[in-house]
Amino acid sequence: xxxxxxxxxxxxxxxxxxxxxxxxxxxxxxxxxxxxxxxxxxxxxxxxxxxxxxxxxxxxxxxxxxxxxxxxxxxxxxxxxxxxxxxxxxxxxxxxxxxxxxxxxxxxxxxxxxxxxxxxxxxxxxxxxxxxxxxxxxxxxxxxxxxxxxxxxxxxxxxxxxxxxxxxxxxxxxxxxxxxxxxxxxxxxxxxxxxxxxxxxxxxxxxxxxxxxxxxxxxxxxxxxxxxxxxxxxxxxxxxxxxxxxxxxxxxxxxxxxxxxxxxx
Numbered sequence: 001x002x003x004x005x006x007x008x009x010x011x012x013x014x015x016x017x018x019x020x021x022x023x024x025x026x027x028x029x030x031x032x033x034x035x036x037x038x039x040x041x042x043x044x045x046x047x048x049x050x051x052x053x054x055x056x057x058x059x060x061x062x063x064x065x066x067x068x069x070x071x072x073x074x075x076x077x078x079x080x081x082x083x084x085x086x087x088x089x090x091x092x093x094x095x096x097x098x099x100x101x102x103x104x105x106x107x108x109x110x111x112x113x114x115x116x117x118x119x120x121x122x123x124x125x126x127x128x129x130x131x132x133x134x135x136x137x138x139x140x141x142x143x144x145x146x147x148x149x150x151x152x153x154x155x156x157x158x159x160x161x162x163x164x165x166x167x168x169x170x171x172x173x174x175x176x177x178x179x180x181x182x183x184x185x186x187x188x189x190x191x192x193x194x195x196x197x198x199x200x201x202x203x204x205x206x207x208x209x210x211x212x213x214x215x216x217x218x219x220x221x222x223x224x225x226x227x228x229x230x231x232x233x234x235x236x237x238x239x240x241x242x243x244x245x246x247x248x249x250x251x252x253x254x255x256x257x258x259x260x261x262x263x264x265x
Contacts, residue, residue, distance in 0.1 A: 044077025
């Protein structure tokens with residue numbers, strides 16, 4: 001049976017859209033920042049005597065309202081060997097679970113990966129990479145993986161981190177290996193080596209709870225949610241029937257606006 005619809009309201013959609021977009025900057029979802037560094041990275045690390053697939057990672061404790069990791073920020077060193085030779089600028093960002101919460105990623109379980117590209121940054125400067133929202137719990141790891149030539153130093157570290165390197169690890173492999181880090185030929189917890197500190201790798205988490213106005217379920221309230229609502233309203237799609245009365249009218253628009261402006265819990 002066709003859904004009921006208020007035709008007069010559908011004719012006013014351009015006006016409604018303009019109002020929603022005007023209000024857009026005032027709406028936002030809560031977020032949690034996962035950070036081990038102080039922002040003062042002062043040295044870079046890489047393989048000095050061999051080429052390797054390099055993985056560096058930090059561990060974090062999941063915080064309330066930060067259960068969906070939506071982006072990762074990274075500060076980089078160089079990918080050249082000082083002789084003009086370059087490592088590949090391709091990288092992989094990975095989110096992994098710590099199955100026994102012991103802060104050791106040797107048995108970590110891979111949750112998601114995102115392909116990205118290295119960017120030349122200065123000390124303390126970060127590049128933000130959106131990732132597919134990934135749900136985490138308890139202790140989790142945020143990893144960066146690259147193929148690196150010897151004497152290149154792509155991983156930036158902060159020796160002033162309060163963690164002292166206890167939550168930061170380094171792995172070298174001949175080939176990419178995120179599914180079985182425990183079998184890497186080189187494994188180093190940074191607190192056990194000569195370079196104490198935390199990697200300049202951060203993450204942003206959003207609430208895992210459902211949010212009525214987050215129609216695309218990416219953890220953010222933004223233009224894309226407004227666009228999804230307007231499209232659904234114009235098509236008499238259930239997604240836009242906010243009061244579930246099988247009629248598409250002013251009340252649905254009002255409820256969506258209120259939910260959008262109130263943000264996510």
